[in-house]
Amino acid sequence: MSQVERVKPDLQFVKELQKVGGESLKKCYQCATCSVVCPISPADDPYPRKEMVWAQWGLKDRLVNDIDIWLCHNCGECSDMCPRGANPGDLLAALRNMTYRKLVRPNVIGSWMSSIKYLPILAGIPALIYLLIWIARASVLGTAFPLFKATEHGYEVAEGGKVIYGGLFPGDYCIDLIFGIVAILVILCFYAGIKKLIKGFDAMPKTFVVGQKAKPSFVESLVETIKYEVAQHTRFKQCGGDESTTTRVKGHMLTFYAFIILGIVTSAIAVGHWGGRIPGLDFLHAMGDTPLPLYNPIKIMALVGGVLLLIGIYKLTKRRLNLDAQKHGSSYYDWYLLGVIWAIAVTGLLCVLLRWTNIAVLAYPCYYIHLISVFLLIAYLPWSKLGHLVYRTMALAYARKIGRLPMN
C-alpha cells in the first residue's frame, strides 16, 4: 500500500486563526481564482489557495512555517475576486499576525499586543516610567512645567525662559538609557525570532529548482532583498493594480523613508551628543545640542521627515478606511501600528510648534505622550505589525536563497 499521510487537524489553531482575522476561511471551496488573480504569486505552488485548504484542515505545522505568507503584500485582489467571500488576503494577514503574536517570547507581550484591551498595560509601562522621571525632575526643578535659560553647563530654570524638553527629560538617562536598553532587548528578541523563523522554513519541503545556477548565499540574498524589495518596494509595487493599491505604495514609501530620515536624525543627534564629549571631537556638539536652530540641516531633515510621515500615514489610513469591509478586514494589528505612528507624527510636530510658542503646560504633556508613543512603537516591535520589517526581509531573503524567488 502506498504511504498514507494522516491529516492531523488542529482545531484550536483554526479557531485562533479565525479570531485574528481569518473568520471567513471556511467559505472557501478551492476554485483557485485567488492564486490566478494574485499578480505576484509564483507559478509553482502558488498561494493563497493552498493556504486556504491547509487552514480549513487545521494543518498548523505547514501554516506557521509557510514562507509564502511573507511573499504576499496583501493588495487584496484575491479577496476582491473570491467568489465565496472567503477573503484569502485576510487569512494570510491573519497568519502574519499569528507570527507577530507567537514567534517571539515572552509570549505574554504577544497576547497583550493582540487586543485593544491590553493597551492600557502596554502604554502604562512607559507612561509610568516617564511620569516617575517627570515627578522626580519636577521636585528637583521646583516646577512640573519649567522654563529654561541656557547656561554654560546646560540649562537652569529661569523666569521668562524657554520650553526645553531636554531640560525636563534629560536625554542621557531619559532617552538614551531607556531606549538603549529597549533597543538591545528588541534586537535580542529579533535574533531569537529570526532563528526560529528560519528553522521553521528549513523544516518545510523545498522547491526543486531546475537549472538554477549556484545557489546564492544568505548574505547575497539579503543584499538583493534590501536593494530591491526594501529600498525600492519592487514586489510591493507589482502587488495590485488599482488606484487604492497605488495609494498604498505611495503611502508606504513615504512612511518608510520618513522613518529612515528620522532615524538618521536621531542617530546624528546621538553621535553629536555623545561624540561631542570625546576630547578633540567637540565640534560634533553642533549636531547634538538640542534644541537645534531651525537652519541646522539636521533640524530641517527632522521637520521634513515629520511632514513626510504625516502625509504617508494619512494616505495609508485613508485607504484602509475606504476598504470594503466585506472583502478586506482590518485587524487590531493594522490599527495599532497606524495609531501609534499617528501619535508619534502628530505629537512630534506639535512638540515643535508648542516649543516655538513656548506654552509649557501644553508642550511638556505633549512631549510626554510623544515619548510614550515612541516607546509603543519600538519596545514592542517584534510583536507588532511593524515586525514585518524584519520578518518579511528575512523571509524574502530566504526565499531567494532556496529559489522560491529569483535573484535579480
Next chain:
Amino acid sequence: MSNSSILVVGGGFSGITTALEAAEVGHEVFIVEKNPYLGGRVAQLNQYFPKLCPPSCGLEIQFQRIKNNPRVHFFTMAEVVSVSGSAGNYTAKVKIRPRYIDEKCTCCGECAKAASTSIVDDFNFGLAKRKAAYQPLLFAFPMRYVFEADKCSEQERKDVEAACPYGAVNLEDKERTFDLNVGSVVMATGWKPYDVANLENLGGGNFANVVTNMQMERLAAPSGPTKGKIVRPSDKKAPKRIAFVQCAGSRDENHLNYCSYICCMASLKHAAYIQERDPEAQIYIYYIDLRTPGRYDNFMRKITASDQVHLVKGKVAEITEDPGTRNPIVTVENAVTGIKGKTEFDMVVLATGMQPSIAGQGLPVHVPTDGDGFIIGDEAAGIIAAGCAKMPLDVMKSAQSGTGAALKAITSVAGR
C-alpha cells in the same frame, strides 16, 4: 365572479407543459409569450438532455398537443402588463405587439428577400444578422414570419408588402391590449444567460473566439448560422483545442451566487458535439466541482473516457487574447498539482449560468421573489412559479416543474 381558467406567463417548455396538463383535464388556459414563437430557450438548443434529442422533436409533440386542444389559447409577441384581483378572480391586461404579418403567411420567404435592413440576430446570440422580415426559427410555432416594420423606411415597408404573393403583410397592424379573466396565474418566465459583459477578467465578451455556451448551441445547431459547423468566430476555422470555463459567473457572490445546475452537463454535451465533428480535437474542461446529478453521471463517464477530453480542477480566473492569432489564453491553477500556468486555445467556451428572465425588471404580478430574482410564488393567492423562473433546471425537470405548477393551479381554481 370566480373563474377556473389559468393564465400561463411564458411559453417555454415549462409554460407549455403547465398549459397542456391543465387544459387536458378541462381547464381553459391562456399562454402569453413575449417572443414571436413558442418553445423558449429549448428552441435555441442543438440537442437537449436527457436523450440528446433535437428540440424540434420534443417541441413538435407539444405543438401538436396545443393544436389539438381547443382549450389552449396562446398569444405570441405578447406581454402581461398588469394583473389585478385576487385568487380565483384575476384580470390580466395583455399587450400584443404588431407582427405586421397575418395568418395568410406561408413562409415562402419573399418578404425577407425584399427586406434590406439587417439586424443583429438575438436568436443566434449575435453570431449572425437577419433581415427585418424573418422567420423566427426553422420549426417556428406559429409558423409565420415577423416583420419589424418599425425598424424600416417607408420604402422598405412598401417593398416588403408588395413582395408577399399572398397579401399577408399588413402594415396597418397595431399594438393592441385586452383583458383576460382567469382564476390562477402560472409564472413560467424562464431564464436568460448571464451577461458576459460583467465577466471582465474573462474578456467581458470582447474576444472573438471566446463564446458562451448558448452561442455554442447555435454554432452546433444545423439550423444555426454555421449550419452546424463548430468554427471560431474570428476566422471560421474549426478549432483543434477548446477549453470550457465552468462556473463563468456562477457560484460567485460577485455575479450569480448560486449553481446554475445545467452548465456542467451543457459543457459535457458540447464536448460530445465537438467529438462528433472532430474526434481529434483536444477538449479541456476547467471546473471547481463537476456536478452531474443522478444518471447524468453516466454521461460524464462516457464523455471523459476519451483521451481527448481533459478535466482540470481549477477555475479559469483570467483570459487574455493573442492579438495575432486571436487565440484565447487562459490562466488556471490546477488545484490538484498546485501548478499555475497559461494555456493557449483556439476557442474558449464560457459556461455561463442562468439568470431569471425577470431579474432587474418589474413584475406585472404581485408575487414574492428571492434575492436573485427567482419567483417564489404565492400558492394561497393562486400565483405559481414554474420552470426556470423558480430555480435553475434542465429541460426534464422544467417539464416536471410545469406539471407540478399545473396541479397547484388546478387546486387553486378547483370548485370555483
